[in-house]
Amino acid sequence: MKDETRLVHAGRDPFNHHGVVSVPVYHASTILSPDLDDFEKRDRRVIYGRNGTPTTFAFEDIVKALEQAEDVIVCGSGLGAISTAILALCKAGDHVLATDNVYSPVRNVLDKVLPRYGITTGYFDPTDLATLEDGITPQTRLIWLESPGSQTFEVTDLPAVVDMARKRDILTAIDNTWAGGYFLKPLTMGIDVSVQAATKYIGGHSDIMLGTISCNQRTAEAVRSMFNYLGNPAGPDDVFLATRGARTLAVRMERHQQSALKIAEWLVEQPCIRSVLHPALPLFPGHDIWKRDFTGASGLFGFIMDCPNRDALAAMVNGMEHLGLGYSWGGFESLLIPTNPHQHRTLMTDPPDGQTMRINVGLEDPDDLIADLAAGFERLKA
Numbered sequence: 001m002k003d004e005t006r007l008v009h010a011g012r013d014p015f016n017h018h019g020v021v022s023v024p025v026y027h028a029s030t031i032l033s034p035d036l037d038d039f040e041k042r043d044r045r046v047i048y049g050r051n052g053t054p055t056t057f058a059f060e061d062i063v064k065a066l067e068q069a070e071d072v073i074v075c076g077s078g079l080g081a082i083s084t085a086i087l088a089l090c091k092a093g094d095h096v097l098a099t100d101n102v103y104s105p106v107r108n109v110l111d112k113v114l115p116r117y118g119i120t121t122g123y124f125d126p127t128d129l130a131t132l133e134d135g136i137t138p139q140t141r142l143i144w145l146e147s148p149g150s151q152t153f154e155v156t157d158l159p160a161v162v163d164m165a166r167k168r169d170i171l172t173a174i175d176n177t178w179a180g181g182y183f184l185k186p187l188t189m190g191i192d193v194s195v196q197a198a199t200k201y202i203g204g205h206s207d208i209m210l211g212t213i214s215c216n217q218r219t220a221e222a223v224r225s226m227f228n229y230l231g232n233p234a235g236p237d238d239v240f241l242a243t244r245g246a247r248t249l250a251v252r253m254e255r256h257q258q259s260a261l262k263i264a265e266w267l268v269e270q271p272c273i274r275s276v277l278h279p280a281l282p283l284f285p286g287h288d289i290w291k292r293d294f295t296g297a298s299g300l301f302g303f304i305m306d307c308p309n310r311d312a313l314a315a316m317v318n319g320m321e322h323l324g325l326g327y328s329w330g331g332f333e334s335l336l337i338p339t340n341p342h343q344h345r346t347l348m349t350d351p352p353d354g355q356t357m358r359i360n361v362g363l364e365d366p367d368d369l370i371a372d373l374a375a376g377f378e379r380l381k382a
């Protein structure tokens with residue numbers, strides 16, 4: 001079965017819901033038992049609101065089908081999913097090795113929270129796996145990946161990392177948000193955990209906060225238990241909206257891909273552009289690895305442009321008609337923000353010449369976005 005079909009049919013149960021096509025929103029804390037036998041056994045899937053309701057389980061089943069996972073756990077944000085997964089897989093005395101281009105708030109978890117509980121972290125350069133090999137210690141329990149990496153989009157040789165990790169019995173986990181679980185299948189490559197900020201592409205409409213943790217057999221029980229111990233479930237309305245978003249994920253991802261590539265190719269030709277950070281461009285350094293491991297590219301990428309000063313940057317971004325100035329991405333609407341990726345890194349610290357930008361290409365007509373960018377570059381020059 002193809003993803004398009006899985007995304008439409010997984011998690012549906014109409015004839016247990018009066019024929020209703022989508023599993024409704026269950027708002028629940030208390031789940032009543034009909035009698036004492038049932039109350040004492042607690043052997044049903046739905047036992048208490050915090051552990052999930054049919055609304056949650058329907059969404060879990062869609063992501064399970066999408067990521068080909070043994071189990072999927074749903075958390076209240078992408079960052080919540082990341083911290084739950086790391087806490088589930090590591091204990092005091094363990095060491096985590098994380099990619100240096102990781103989504104920067106994850107560094108707070110790794111550098112500020114985990115040391116309090118005796119877990120230490122080192123970083124590796126995703127473009128130089130010798131730094132990964134050198135960083136491994138006898139205590140390394142988990143390698144944390146993100147590919148393409150945040151803001152600069154370097155692509156990691158994931159099969160090589162899995163190979164190194166498996167030989168040493170180290171677990172691997174990846175932030176799979178950029179690919180939406182659609183263009184990359186980490187669990188089929190031997191990665192143990194694939195986390196997504198469902199806030200982004202799965203939600204798709206910039207109106208929810210949600211995270212998913214897709215696990216293989218090695219990790220499913222540990223992650224489900226930690227989720228239950230910590231007790232931070234997602235709200236039912238956000239889960240319902242994510243379920244609705246997931247139904248159209250495939251068509252949206254294809255459109256994001258087409259429009260983003262058209263804009264990236266246009267950007268390459270513009271005189272004020274120093275480089276375009278898009279893995280599907282043949283000249284991008286990680287392109288060959290991306291082509292081997294991914295089935296497509298989403299709508300988020302970067303570029304580095306000449307920028308005389310902050311006033312020029314302000315003139316450019318303040319005057320945009322369609323491209324909004326705001327965090328997050330993966331929604332139907334386009335965004336453009338300046339970034340400073342090298343401020344958040346410990347190994348890849350060389351700032352590039354020029355201003356780095358991140359663009360989220362939404363579902364508008366790409367020619368309208370190109371016109372918006374072209375006018376912005378005129379303001380930048382002026």
Ligand SMILES: Cc1ncc(COP(=O)(O)O)c(C=O)c1O
Pocket residue numbers: 077078079080103150175177178196197198199209210211328329
């Ligand atoms: C790559 C990546 N992972 C995780 C997250 C965190 O997701 P959330 O905002 O849902 O906590 C983000 C948010 O921007 C992100 O860009």
